[in-house]
Amino acid sequence: MxxxxxxxxxxxxxxxxxxxxxxxxxxxxxxxxRSLTEQITDKLTAIGKGAAANVExxxxxxxIESDFRPQDLIAYHQALQWFDTQGNLISQQGKTSLILPxxxxxxxxxxxxxxxxxxxxxxxxxSDNSQLVGYVRVSQSLEESHETLQQLDLGLGGGIFITLVLxxxxxILLTRQAMQPIEESFAxxxxxxxxxxxxxxxxxxxxxINAELPLEYPEEIGPKDAEKFHAIANATxxxxxxxxxxxxxxxxxxxxxxxxxxxxxxSILENIIxxxxxxxxxxxxxxxxxxxxxxxxxxxxxxxxxxxxNLLENALYYTPSGGIVEIKTSRVGSQLxxxxxxxxxxxxxxxxxxxxxxxxxxxxxxxxxxxxxxxGLAIAQAIAQNHGGLISVTSQLGVGSCFTVxxxxx
Ligand code: ADP
Numbered sequence: 193m194x195x196x197x198x199x200x201x202x203x204x205x206x207x208x209x210x211x212x213x214x215x216x217x218x219x220x221x222x223x224x225x226r227s228l229t230e231q232i233t234d235k236l237t238a239i240g241k242g243a244a245a246n247v248e249x250x251x252x253x254x255x256i257e258s259d260f261r262p263q264d265l266i267a268y269h270q271a272l273q274w275f276d277t278q279g280n281l282i283s284q285q286g287k288t289s290l291i292l293p294x295x296x297x298x299x300x301x302x303x304x305x306x307x308x309x310x311x312x313x314x315x316x317x318x319s320d321n322s323q324l325v326g327y328v329r330v331s332q333s334l335e336e337s338h339e340t341l342q343q344l345d346l347g348l349g350g351g352i353f354i355t356l357v358l359x360x361x362x363x364i365l366l367t368r369q370a371m372q373p374i375e376e377s378f379a380x381x382x383x384x385x386x387x388x389x390x391x392x393x394x395x396x397x398x399x400x401i402n403a404e405l406p407l408e409y410p411e412e413i414g415p416k417d418a419e420k421f422h423a424i425a426n427a428t429x430x431x432x433x434x435x436x437x438x439x440x441x442x443x444x445x446x447x448x449x450x451x452x453x454x455x456x457x458x459s460i461l462e463n464i465i466x467x468x469x470x471x472x473x474x475x476x477x478x479x480x481x482x483x484x485x486x487x488x489x490x491x492x493x494x495x496x497x498x499x500x501x502n503l504l505e506n507a508l509y510y511t512p513s514g515g516i517v518e519i520k521t522s523r524v525g526s527q528l529x530x531x532x533x534x535x536x537x538x539x540x541x542x543x544x545x546x547x548x549x550x551x552x553x554x555x556x557x558x559x560x561x562x563x564x565x566x567x568g569l570a571i572a573q574a575i576a577q578n579h580g581g582l583i584s585v586t587s588q589l590g591v592g593s594c595f596t597v598x599x600x601x602x
Contacts, residue, residue, distance in 0.1 A: 194375050198367045205363050210356055217348040224344055228337050232310050233300055236330040239265055240314030243272050249318050249325040254282050262286065269336070273329040274316075282326070290331045301329075308334040386442035389435040396435065400428040430565070437567040440498065441550070441574060454602070457487040457496065457528070461519065464500050468508060477511055480518040487521060487528060490602050491579045499575040502568040503532045503595050510593070511536035528601045533594040539587040547585060548573045572597075 246260035254276050262272055262285035271288030275281055279294045290311055292303045303309040311331035318325045403424040406413050413421070461483055472479045489496070507517045515535040522529045539547060539554060546552045551566040569583075576583045580600045587593035 194371055194378075198371055201367050201371075202360070202363045205367075206356065206360060209359055210352070213352045213355060217352060220348065221341075221344065225341065228340070229300075229302075229310065232332060232334070232337065233312055236270075236310070236312035236332060237314060239270065239272070240312055240328045240330040243274070243328045243330065244314050244316040247274065247316055247326065247328075249316075254316070254326045256283055266330070267332075269333040271331045273331070275327040275329065277324060277326055279327075288331050289333075290329075294327070294329060296327055308338060310334055382442045385438055389439035389442065392435045393432070396428055396432045400425060400432065403428060434565045434567070437565045437571060440495075440571050441567060451492040451494075452490055453493065454488055454490055455493045455496070457489045457530075457599075458483050458485055458521070460493060460497055461500060461521070461530070464497060464504060465519065468501075468504050472508055472517065475508065475511075476513040477508060478516045480516060480520075482518070482520040484521045484523065487523075488602060489528065489579075489599060491599075495575045495578065499572045499597065500530070500532075502572045503597070506568060507532050507534040507536065507593075507595075510534065515592075523601065526601050528599045530597040530599070531594060532597075533592065535592040538589040538591050538593055539585070540589050544585060544587060548583070 242265050243262070246257045248255050248257055254274065256274065266272055266286050268287070271286030271290065272284065273281060273288070273290075273294075274283045275294050275296075277296075279296060281294070288309070289307075290303055290309050292301050292309075292311065294313075295301065296313065296315075299313055301311040301313070303311070309331050311329050313327050313329045315324055316326040316328060317323065403421050406421050407418060407425065410418055465479065465481060469479060504517070504519070511517055511534045516533075517535075518531070518533040520531045520533070522531075543554050547554075548569045550570040553566045573583050576597055576599065582598045583595060584598070585593060585595050
Protein backbone atom coordinates (compact mmCIF):
# COMPACT_ATOMS: atom_id res chain seq x y z
CA MET A 193 0.00 0.00 0.00
CA UNK A 194 2.73 2.47 0.99
CA UNK A 195 4.77 1.43 -2.01
CA UNK A 196 1.84 2.47 -4.21
CA UNK A 197 1.45 5.83 -2.43
CA UNK A 198 5.17 6.44 -2.72
CA UNK A 199 5.13 5.61 -6.41
CA UNK A 200 2.13 7.88 -7.02
CA UNK A 201 3.68 10.72 -5.05
CA UNK A 202 6.93 10.41 -6.95
CA UNK A 203 5.31 10.20 -10.36
CA UNK A 204 3.07 13.22 -9.76
CA UNK A 205 6.07 15.17 -8.50
CA UNK A 206 8.03 14.21 -11.61
CA UNK A 207 5.13 15.08 -13.94
CA UNK A 208 4.84 18.55 -12.36
CA UNK A 209 8.58 19.09 -12.41
CA UNK A 210 8.96 17.87 -16.00
CA UNK A 211 6.10 20.16 -17.11
CA UNK A 212 7.75 23.14 -15.42
CA UNK A 213 11.09 22.33 -17.03
CA UNK A 214 9.35 21.89 -20.39
CA UNK A 215 7.65 25.30 -20.11
CA UNK A 216 10.95 26.84 -19.07
CA UNK A 217 12.76 25.25 -22.04
CA UNK A 218 10.08 26.41 -24.49
CA UNK A 219 10.29 29.96 -23.08
CA UNK A 220 14.09 30.00 -23.35
CA UNK A 221 13.94 28.59 -26.88
CA UNK A 222 11.34 31.14 -27.92
CA UNK A 223 13.23 34.13 -26.43
CA UNK A 224 16.52 32.96 -27.91
CA UNK A 225 15.06 32.43 -31.41
CA ARG A 226 13.43 35.84 -31.26
CA SER A 227 16.57 37.66 -30.25
CA LEU A 228 18.59 35.76 -32.86
CA THR A 229 16.12 36.73 -35.61
CA GLU A 230 16.19 40.35 -34.41
CA GLN A 231 19.98 40.38 -34.41
CA ILE A 232 20.11 39.01 -37.97
CA THR A 233 17.44 41.50 -39.07
CA ASP A 234 19.51 44.40 -37.68
CA LYS A 235 22.64 43.10 -39.37
CA LEU A 236 20.90 42.58 -42.72
CA THR A 237 19.23 46.01 -42.48
CA ALA A 238 22.66 47.62 -42.01
CA ILE A 239 24.01 45.74 -45.05
CA GLY A 240 20.91 46.71 -47.04
CA LYS A 241 21.38 50.36 -46.18
CA GLY A 242 24.99 50.17 -47.33
CA ALA A 243 23.94 48.54 -50.60
CA ALA A 244 21.17 51.11 -51.07
CA ALA A 245 23.71 53.92 -50.77
CA ASN A 246 25.72 52.52 -53.67
CA VAL A 247 23.14 52.88 -56.42
CA GLU A 248 22.49 55.63 -58.90
CA UNK A 249 19.18 56.64 -60.30
CA UNK A 250 19.42 58.32 -63.64
CA UNK A 251 16.80 58.85 -66.28
CA UNK A 252 14.37 56.60 -64.45
CA UNK A 253 16.90 53.76 -64.34
CA UNK A 254 18.50 52.20 -61.34
CA UNK A 255 22.19 51.28 -61.72
CA ILE A 256 24.79 50.07 -59.30
CA GLU A 257 27.81 52.31 -58.91
CA SER A 258 30.79 50.96 -60.79
CA ASP A 259 33.21 51.32 -57.87
CA PHE A 260 30.93 49.37 -55.52
CA ARG A 261 32.48 46.10 -54.41
CA PRO A 262 29.65 43.99 -52.96
CA GLN A 263 32.04 41.32 -51.71
CA ASP A 264 33.28 43.86 -49.12
CA LEU A 265 29.76 44.18 -47.79
CA ILE A 266 28.47 40.63 -47.76
CA ALA A 267 29.81 37.34 -46.43
CA TYR A 268 29.79 33.98 -48.22
CA HIS A 269 26.35 33.00 -46.83
CA GLN A 270 24.70 36.29 -47.69
CA ALA A 271 23.27 37.69 -50.92
CA LEU A 272 22.06 41.00 -52.29
CA GLN A 273 19.22 41.67 -54.73
CA TRP A 274 18.22 45.02 -56.17
CA PHE A 275 14.69 45.63 -57.36
CA ASP A 276 13.09 48.62 -59.05
CA THR A 277 9.87 50.13 -57.74
CA GLN A 278 7.84 47.65 -59.82
CA GLY A 279 9.62 44.75 -58.14
CA ASN A 280 11.71 43.73 -61.17
CA LEU A 281 15.05 42.22 -60.29
CA ILE A 282 17.80 44.50 -61.56
CA SER A 283 20.90 42.89 -60.21
CA GLN A 284 22.02 40.20 -57.82
CA GLN A 285 25.20 39.50 -55.89
CA GLY A 286 26.25 36.49 -53.85
CA LYS A 287 24.96 32.95 -53.75
CA THR A 288 21.38 32.57 -52.76
CA SER A 289 18.75 29.91 -53.03
CA LEU A 290 16.07 32.35 -52.01
CA ILE A 291 12.96 31.61 -54.03
CA LEU A 292 10.47 33.66 -52.11
CA PRO A 293 8.72 36.23 -54.32
CA UNK A 294 9.69 39.84 -53.72
CA UNK A 295 7.09 41.59 -51.59
CA UNK A 296 7.99 45.30 -51.23
CA UNK A 297 6.09 45.96 -48.01
CA UNK A 298 7.28 42.86 -46.23
CA UNK A 299 10.42 43.90 -44.38
CA UNK A 300 11.41 40.50 -42.97
CA UNK A 301 10.86 37.29 -44.93
CA UNK A 302 11.79 33.82 -43.75
CA UNK A 303 12.07 30.93 -46.17
CA UNK A 304 11.67 27.59 -44.43
CA UNK A 305 13.21 24.41 -45.78
CA UNK A 306 16.22 22.26 -45.19
CA UNK A 307 18.40 25.33 -44.87
CA UNK A 308 16.19 28.27 -43.88
CA UNK A 309 16.90 31.74 -45.25
CA UNK A 310 16.08 35.07 -43.71
CA UNK A 311 15.65 38.12 -45.96
CA UNK A 312 15.29 41.80 -45.13
CA UNK A 313 14.01 44.37 -47.62
CA UNK A 314 15.31 47.96 -47.42
CA UNK A 315 13.83 50.73 -49.58
CA UNK A 316 16.19 52.87 -51.70
CA UNK A 317 15.42 56.57 -51.34
CA UNK A 318 16.94 59.07 -53.79
CA SER A 319 19.10 61.56 -51.89
CA ASP A 320 18.11 64.60 -53.98
CA ASN A 321 14.30 64.37 -53.96
CA SER A 322 13.70 61.77 -51.23
CA GLN A 323 11.75 59.64 -53.68
CA LEU A 324 11.49 55.85 -53.53
CA VAL A 325 13.52 54.51 -56.43
CA GLY A 326 13.82 50.81 -55.63
CA TYR A 327 14.58 48.18 -53.05
CA VAL A 328 17.46 46.11 -51.83
CA ARG A 329 16.74 42.67 -50.45
CA VAL A 330 19.50 41.18 -48.34
CA SER A 331 19.31 37.51 -47.52
CA GLN A 332 21.30 35.17 -45.35
CA SER A 333 21.27 31.44 -44.97
CA LEU A 334 20.36 30.54 -41.41
CA GLU A 335 22.51 27.43 -41.37
CA GLU A 336 24.76 28.83 -38.68
CA SER A 337 21.95 29.99 -36.43
CA HIS A 338 20.22 26.71 -37.14
CA GLU A 339 23.22 24.93 -35.76
CA THR A 340 23.29 27.24 -32.76
CA LEU A 341 19.63 26.47 -32.13
CA GLN A 342 20.29 22.75 -32.47
CA GLN A 343 23.04 23.07 -29.88
CA LEU A 344 20.67 24.99 -27.64
CA ASP A 345 18.02 22.26 -28.05
CA LEU A 346 20.59 19.63 -27.25
CA GLY A 347 21.75 21.56 -24.20
CA LEU A 348 18.21 22.14 -22.99
CA GLY A 349 17.18 18.53 -23.65
CA GLY A 350 20.27 17.14 -21.96
CA GLY A 351 19.88 19.57 -19.07
CA ILE A 352 16.25 18.59 -18.57
CA PHE A 353 17.11 14.89 -18.74
CA ILE A 354 19.92 15.17 -16.20
CA THR A 355 17.78 17.38 -13.92
CA LEU A 356 14.94 14.86 -14.11
CA VAL A 357 17.23 11.93 -13.34
CA LEU A 358 18.75 13.80 -10.40
CA UNK A 359 15.39 15.00 -9.13
CA UNK A 360 14.02 11.42 -9.45
CA UNK A 361 16.81 10.21 -7.21
CA UNK A 362 16.16 13.14 -4.85
CA UNK A 363 12.42 12.45 -5.07
CA ILE A 364 12.88 8.78 -4.17
CA LEU A 365 14.94 9.73 -1.12
CA LEU A 366 12.53 12.50 -0.13
CA THR A 367 9.37 10.41 -0.50
CA ARG A 368 11.02 7.62 1.45
CA GLN A 369 11.89 10.07 4.19
CA ALA A 370 8.45 11.70 4.14
CA MET A 371 6.61 8.37 4.21
CA GLN A 372 8.70 6.83 6.97
CA PRO A 373 6.94 8.51 9.93
CA ILE A 374 3.55 7.81 8.34
CA GLU A 375 4.46 4.17 7.81
CA GLU A 376 5.74 3.92 11.36
CA SER A 377 2.64 5.46 12.90
CA PHE A 378 0.46 3.25 10.71
CA ALA A 379 2.37 0.19 11.86
CA UNK A 380 2.03 1.37 15.48
CA UNK A 381 -1.70 1.87 15.02
CA UNK A 382 -2.02 -1.61 13.57
CA UNK A 383 0.05 -3.07 16.35
CA UNK A 384 -2.16 -1.27 18.86
CA UNK A 385 -5.31 -2.67 17.24
CA UNK A 386 -3.79 -6.14 17.23
CA UNK A 387 -2.65 -5.84 20.85
CA UNK A 388 -5.93 -4.36 22.06
CA UNK A 389 -7.93 -7.08 20.28
CA UNK A 390 -5.64 -9.70 21.69
CA UNK A 391 -5.85 -8.31 25.22
CA UNK A 392 -9.63 -8.12 25.02
CA UNK A 393 -9.90 -11.83 24.33
CA UNK A 394 -9.36 -13.04 27.90
CA UNK A 395 -11.72 -10.62 29.68
CA UNK A 396 -14.37 -11.34 27.04
CA UNK A 397 -13.91 -15.03 27.54
CA UNK A 398 -14.31 -14.53 31.30
CA UNK A 399 -17.52 -12.54 30.82
CA UNK A 400 -18.86 -15.18 28.45
CA ILE A 401 -18.15 -18.05 30.83
CA ASN A 402 -19.61 -16.15 33.77
CA ALA A 403 -22.70 -15.18 31.83
CA GLU A 404 -23.28 -18.70 30.55
CA LEU A 405 -22.73 -20.37 33.90
CA PRO A 406 -25.96 -19.23 35.56
CA LEU A 407 -27.86 -20.26 32.42
CA GLU A 408 -26.96 -23.84 33.19
CA TYR A 409 -29.03 -23.58 36.40
CA PRO A 410 -32.18 -21.86 35.19
CA GLU A 411 -34.15 -22.93 38.22
CA GLU A 412 -31.87 -20.86 40.47
CA ILE A 413 -32.36 -17.68 38.47
CA GLY A 414 -35.72 -16.37 37.38
CA PRO A 415 -36.72 -16.16 33.67
CA LYS A 416 -36.07 -12.40 33.73
CA ASP A 417 -32.51 -12.85 34.91
CA ALA A 418 -32.01 -15.67 32.43
CA GLU A 419 -32.95 -13.29 29.65
CA LYS A 420 -30.39 -10.78 30.86
CA PHE A 421 -27.68 -13.39 31.08
CA HIS A 422 -28.59 -14.51 27.59
CA ALA A 423 -28.24 -10.99 26.31
CA ILE A 424 -24.85 -10.62 28.02
CA ALA A 425 -23.65 -13.93 26.58
CA ASN A 426 -24.78 -12.96 23.08
CA ALA A 427 -23.22 -9.52 23.27
CA THR A 428 -19.99 -11.06 24.46
CA UNK A 429 -20.06 -13.53 21.58
CA UNK A 430 -20.40 -10.71 19.10
CA UNK A 431 -17.69 -8.66 20.76
CA UNK A 432 -15.40 -11.66 20.68
CA UNK A 433 -16.05 -12.00 16.97
CA UNK A 434 -15.45 -8.30 16.42
CA UNK A 435 -12.15 -8.37 18.25
CA UNK A 436 -11.13 -11.47 16.32
CA UNK A 437 -12.01 -9.75 13.06
CA UNK A 438 -9.99 -6.71 14.03
CA UNK A 439 -7.09 -8.92 14.98
CA UNK A 440 -7.23 -10.67 11.62
CA UNK A 441 -7.42 -7.38 9.77
CA UNK A 442 -4.47 -6.00 11.69
CA UNK A 443 -2.46 -9.09 10.88
CA UNK A 444 -3.51 -10.04 7.36
CA UNK A 445 -0.67 -8.24 5.62
CA UNK A 446 1.77 -9.94 7.86
CA UNK A 447 1.44 -13.44 6.51
CA UNK A 448 4.90 -14.78 6.88
CA UNK A 449 6.24 -17.16 4.33
CA UNK A 450 6.24 -19.94 6.90
CA UNK A 451 2.43 -19.78 7.01
CA UNK A 452 2.29 -20.33 3.27
CA UNK A 453 1.97 -23.90 2.18
CA UNK A 454 0.82 -25.74 -0.86
CA UNK A 455 -2.79 -26.49 -0.08
CA UNK A 456 -5.79 -28.10 -1.64
CA UNK A 457 -8.42 -25.41 -2.13
CA UNK A 458 -11.03 -27.96 -3.25
CA SER A 459 -10.95 -29.68 0.11
CA ILE A 460 -10.98 -26.33 1.95
CA LEU A 461 -14.12 -25.35 0.04
CA GLU A 462 -15.68 -28.78 0.58
CA ASN A 463 -15.10 -28.53 4.35
CA ILE A 464 -16.67 -25.09 4.50
CA ILE A 465 -19.66 -26.27 2.47
CA UNK A 466 -20.08 -29.31 4.74
CA UNK A 467 -20.10 -26.99 7.74
CA UNK A 468 -22.72 -24.64 6.31
CA UNK A 469 -24.95 -27.23 4.66
CA UNK A 470 -27.20 -27.61 7.74
CA UNK A 471 -27.65 -23.84 7.91
CA UNK A 472 -28.59 -23.74 4.21
CA UNK A 473 -31.00 -26.62 4.63
CA UNK A 474 -32.59 -24.97 7.64
CA UNK A 475 -33.20 -21.87 5.55
CA UNK A 476 -34.29 -23.98 2.56
CA UNK A 477 -31.55 -22.59 0.38
CA UNK A 478 -30.39 -24.83 -2.42
CA UNK A 479 -26.58 -25.12 -2.47
CA UNK A 480 -25.25 -25.79 -5.96
CA UNK A 481 -21.66 -26.91 -6.02
CA UNK A 482 -19.37 -27.20 -9.01
CA UNK A 483 -15.78 -27.62 -7.90
CA UNK A 484 -12.74 -28.50 -9.95
CA UNK A 485 -11.06 -31.44 -8.16
CA UNK A 486 -7.68 -31.00 -6.54
CA UNK A 487 -7.04 -27.29 -6.93
CA UNK A 488 -3.53 -26.60 -5.68
CA UNK A 489 -2.67 -23.19 -4.25
CA UNK A 490 0.10 -21.65 -2.23
CA UNK A 491 -1.25 -19.79 0.76
CA UNK A 492 -2.41 -19.76 4.31
CA UNK A 493 -5.23 -22.25 4.77
CA UNK A 494 -6.62 -20.53 7.90
CA UNK A 495 -6.90 -17.25 6.04
CA UNK A 496 -8.38 -18.78 2.89
CA UNK A 497 -10.92 -20.67 4.99
CA UNK A 498 -11.85 -17.37 6.57
CA UNK A 499 -12.18 -15.67 3.17
CA UNK A 500 -14.64 -18.21 1.72
CA UNK A 501 -16.48 -18.62 5.03
CA ASN A 502 -17.17 -14.89 5.08
CA LEU A 503 -18.49 -14.96 1.52
CA LEU A 504 -20.65 -18.04 2.07
CA GLU A 505 -22.01 -16.70 5.37
CA ASN A 506 -23.03 -13.48 3.62
CA ALA A 507 -24.59 -15.35 0.70
CA LEU A 508 -26.65 -17.49 3.07
CA TYR A 509 -27.58 -14.52 5.23
CA TYR A 510 -28.67 -12.22 2.40
CA THR A 511 -30.56 -14.91 0.44
CA PRO A 512 -34.16 -15.49 1.48
CA SER A 513 -35.41 -19.03 1.98
CA GLY A 514 -36.13 -20.89 -1.23
CA GLY A 515 -33.18 -19.19 -2.91
CA ILE A 516 -30.08 -20.63 -4.53
CA VAL A 517 -26.41 -20.20 -3.61
CA GLU A 518 -23.98 -21.48 -6.18
CA ILE A 519 -20.29 -22.10 -5.63
CA LYS A 520 -18.21 -22.66 -8.74
CA THR A 521 -14.51 -22.79 -9.52
CA SER A 522 -12.83 -22.35 -12.87
CA ARG A 523 -9.36 -21.75 -14.16
CA VAL A 524 -8.18 -19.35 -16.86
CA GLY A 525 -4.47 -19.66 -17.56
CA SER A 526 -2.68 -19.48 -14.24
CA GLN A 527 -5.59 -17.72 -12.54
CA LEU A 528 -8.16 -19.52 -10.46
CA UNK A 529 -11.67 -18.10 -10.15
CA UNK A 530 -14.07 -18.95 -7.35
CA UNK A 531 -17.61 -17.65 -7.89
CA UNK A 532 -20.20 -17.36 -5.16
CA UNK A 533 -23.51 -16.49 -6.71
CA UNK A 534 -26.71 -15.99 -4.76
CA UNK A 535 -30.30 -15.11 -5.46
CA UNK A 536 -30.38 -12.75 -2.49
CA UNK A 537 -31.35 -9.17 -1.85
CA UNK A 538 -28.54 -7.79 -4.00
CA UNK A 539 -26.60 -4.57 -3.56
CA UNK A 540 -27.68 -1.20 -4.92
CA UNK A 541 -25.30 0.09 -7.66
CA UNK A 542 -24.40 3.18 -5.59
CA UNK A 543 -23.17 0.95 -2.76
CA UNK A 544 -21.28 -1.60 -4.78
CA UNK A 545 -17.94 0.17 -4.28
CA UNK A 546 -18.52 0.46 -0.58
CA UNK A 547 -19.10 -3.17 0.35
CA UNK A 548 -15.41 -3.84 0.94
CA UNK A 549 -15.03 -0.85 3.25
CA UNK A 550 -14.52 -1.57 6.91
CA UNK A 551 -17.67 -1.41 9.02
CA UNK A 552 -19.84 -0.57 6.03
CA UNK A 553 -23.28 -2.20 5.81
CA UNK A 554 -26.11 -1.50 3.41
CA UNK A 555 -28.57 -2.20 6.18
CA UNK A 556 -27.37 -0.29 9.20
CA UNK A 557 -29.92 -2.13 11.33
CA UNK A 558 -27.95 -5.32 10.91
CA UNK A 559 -26.19 -4.79 14.20
CA UNK A 560 -23.67 -6.86 16.02
CA UNK A 561 -26.53 -8.68 17.71
CA UNK A 562 -27.69 -10.22 14.45
CA UNK A 563 -24.24 -11.39 13.48
CA UNK A 564 -21.65 -9.84 11.23
CA UNK A 565 -19.33 -7.07 12.21
CA UNK A 566 -19.26 -5.22 8.91
CA UNK A 567 -15.65 -6.36 8.58
CA GLY A 568 -16.33 -9.61 6.75
CA LEU A 569 -15.73 -8.39 3.22
CA ALA A 570 -12.88 -6.10 4.27
CA ILE A 571 -11.17 -9.16 5.74
CA ALA A 572 -11.96 -11.26 2.66
CA GLN A 573 -10.45 -8.63 0.39
CA ALA A 574 -7.36 -8.19 2.55
CA ILE A 575 -6.79 -11.95 2.51
CA ALA A 576 -7.28 -12.19 -1.27
CA GLN A 577 -4.85 -9.30 -1.85
CA ASN A 578 -2.43 -10.87 0.53
CA HIS A 579 -2.44 -13.94 -1.68
CA GLY A 580 -1.82 -11.88 -4.80
CA GLY A 581 -5.50 -12.05 -5.76
CA LEU A 582 -8.58 -9.90 -5.91
CA ILE A 583 -12.29 -9.97 -5.12
CA SER A 584 -14.85 -8.36 -7.37
CA VAL A 585 -18.60 -8.20 -7.14
CA THR A 586 -21.49 -7.81 -9.53
CA SER A 587 -24.96 -7.43 -8.16
CA GLN A 588 -28.49 -6.48 -8.99
CA LEU A 589 -30.90 -5.27 -6.36
CA GLY A 590 -33.57 -7.87 -5.70
CA VAL A 591 -31.99 -10.39 -8.09
CA GLY A 592 -28.77 -11.45 -6.42
CA SER A 593 -25.03 -10.95 -6.11
CA CYS A 594 -21.98 -12.69 -7.47
CA PHE A 595 -18.67 -12.44 -5.65
CA THR A 596 -15.66 -13.58 -7.67
CA VAL A 597 -12.34 -14.34 -6.03
CA UNK A 598 -9.35 -14.48 -8.33
CA UNK A 599 -6.24 -16.19 -7.02
CA UNK A 600 -2.97 -17.00 -8.75
CA UNK A 601 -2.08 -20.68 -8.97
CA UNK A 602 1.48 -21.96 -8.85
P1 ADP B 1 -21.51 -7.90 7.41
O1 ADP B 1 -20.85 -8.37 8.62
O2 ADP B 1 -22.50 -6.82 7.65
O3 ADP B 1 -22.01 -9.00 6.53
P2 ADP B 1 -19.61 -7.61 5.33
O4 ADP B 1 -18.36 -6.83 5.26
O5 ADP B 1 -19.51 -9.08 5.20
O6 ADP B 1 -20.34 -7.19 6.65
O7 ADP B 1 -20.58 -7.06 4.22
C1 ADP B 1 -20.77 -5.68 4.12
C2 ADP B 1 -22.11 -5.37 3.50
O8 ADP B 1 -22.15 -5.79 2.17
C3 ADP B 1 -23.25 -6.11 4.17
O9 ADP B 1 -23.72 -5.44 5.31
C4 ADP B 1 -24.28 -6.12 3.05
O10 ADP B 1 -24.98 -4.91 3.01
C5 ADP B 1 -23.45 -6.24 1.81
N1 ADP B 1 -23.34 -7.64 1.34
C6 ADP B 1 -22.35 -8.50 1.53
N2 ADP B 1 -22.57 -9.68 0.95
C7 ADP B 1 -23.78 -9.57 0.34
C8 ADP B 1 -24.60 -10.48 -0.42
N3 ADP B 1 -24.19 -11.72 -0.72
N4 ADP B 1 -25.78 -10.01 -0.87
C9 ADP B 1 -26.18 -8.76 -0.58
N5 ADP B 1 -25.47 -7.86 0.14
C10 ADP B 1 -24.29 -8.27 0.61
